[in-house]
Amino acid sequence: MSYRLYTRPVPPFADLASDPETQLFNWVLIDASGDIQAQGVRDTREHIEQTLTQNALENVRLIGLIPGDEALFCFADIPAKQARFVRQALPFAVEEQLAQDIDTVHLALGNREEHGFRVAAVDHQRMGLWSELFRDWHHARLEALYADASLLPVSEHDWAICLDGDSAMLASRQGEWLKMQVGNLAMFAETLALPPTDEVIAEVRVAAFGTQDELDQQQALIAGLQCSGRLVVSQHALELMPLELLAHSHHHHLCTPINLCQGSYALSGDGKSALRPWRPAIAVACLWFLLQVGIEIGLGVYHQQEADDFNEQAMAIYQKAFPSDTRTHAGNVRRVLEGQLRLAQQEGPNADFLTLMKLAGQQYAQLPGKESVEFNTINYSRSRGQLVVDLKADNFAKLNALRSGLTSSGLNAEIGSVVNEASGARGRLTISGG
Known part of the structure; x- marks a missing residue:
């Protein structure tokens, strides 16, 4: 009262x-x-x-x-x-x-x-x-x-x-x-x-x-x-x-x-x-607020330094890969790389017929028991960048070993239309890469 x-x-x-x-x-x-x-x-x-x-x-x-x-x-x-x-x-x-x-x-x-x-x-x-x-x-x-x-x-x-x-x-x-x-x-x-x-x-x-x-x-x-x-x-x-x-x-x-x-x-x-009875609580609240602001500022400075270090590392890697590019900097390196990748996807694979034949021949030469592997037909599609080879071997394991060798070399290789016969196995090997 x-x-x-x-x-x-x-x-x-x-x-x-x-x-x-x-x-x-x-x-x-x-x-x-x-x-x-x-x-x-x-x-x-x-x-x-x-x-x-x-x-x-x-x-x-x-x-x-x-x-x-x-x-x-x-x-x-x-x-x-x-x-x-x-x-x-x-x-x-x-x-x-x-x-x-x-x-x-x-x-x-x-x-x-x-x-x-x-x-x-x-x-x-x-x-x-x-x-x-x-x-x-x-x-x-x-x-x-x-x-x-x-x-x-x-x-x-x-x-x-x-x-x-x-x-x-x-x-x-x-x-x-x-x-x-x-x-x-x-x-x-x-x-x-x-x-x-x-x-x-x-x-x-x-x-x-x-x-x-x-x-x-x-x-x-x-x-x-x-x-x-x-x-x-x-x-x-x-x-x-x-x-x-x-x-x-x-x-x-x-x-x-x-x-x-x-x-x-x-x-x-x-x-x-x-407000006098609340002054201690107000003082504590103000102190907490100032501490919180100080912590946030400190974390902001720390994260900014970390971000600057990561940017420097990313640019060092990029300059090593593209030494002649002087326009790209930390602010646009991501956009430049995304554009290059998008352009590469639009242009399709970069391995031509000779490259695919060379790599396929190298893997064939290293294949154990290669004498039992026969090439029946070879077709190349420039628009798709694919080399299609009809193969026949005494067993499917050799066909699969050839595919694995091509894949390990960085090419895309798949076997389709596999038919197992009494004399062995035949299939269609599709090769693309780059």
Whole structure:
């Protein structure tokens, strides 16, 4: 189940630069349905982390809330629509609304409204301290930083006021927020009474939140706001602390705050991404891939060297057989040989009549008992390159011995039409070769 941890530092604020461990927090832990599972008042970071450990919670989504007066709200009227151009023009669009050098201010871009883009401006040095305060918590990963007043639920009201001790948080339906001392609310009443637009309205609805004790203590102030004639104030009692209201409003999307974790404070490089548990497996897979690629490259080089050696050997043999051929190389030697063989097959056998007769006579001269072998007729076919001899011998063994001798000399010799008679055997010997 997904959990969100809302943490809000409480005054007096510690020295965030040298002693952030002593800072105390109010905190609320809610589950995915928005129900509060745990909460605390004025606890240290260590105590909150121990609570998460005791409940075996991991990767809790941490929402950090900084004081609303640390982040100035302003509008940026920029006609561009592409985010890259909007961010380039943003410093120039809000520079006149800020009381300090624009280079010392961190700007966070919000949604686009009727009057322009909503922008939160925070001093760079302060933003760096707040960012460090909420980073690297055990069992929790920072998801966003917001100005606390920007999480007030306005809903159907024009303004929302939340009493918080000596201070008050305010937010308007236009998305503005601010924080001031409770005693200054009376002077701010005229600003609250102004309609949010140019339209003429009879009343401005204001929702006042606070614990019952705070509402009771500030009844005179609330009555003074209502005496302005235009403000209609409705009171809403909180059970414990304002942080519960802010967490409920944010979880149920009753507000549109600006996440301050942008630009150089963006969370994409904080090492807490969803892939972090898989990093060892990814590293092993990458190492295996690199090894496999290395092996494949090595085998490729080895086989290429072997192929080059075989090509050199083949060309050495070919050059020995055809020393005058200078056009043939390793790339086409196979095609050249195949062409030569195909041409030889088309031209037929290369042994002529005289060659066949010479070879046949040599084998006859070497034949044992050749006196009993008689040649009756001899025929030669030039088109087929065949010499056909009708023979007669006292036995078939001598005919077969003559055929075997011709075959061993490299000729093709076959005996057909064999007839065994009382006086011996006769047959037809067909000779071809080359």
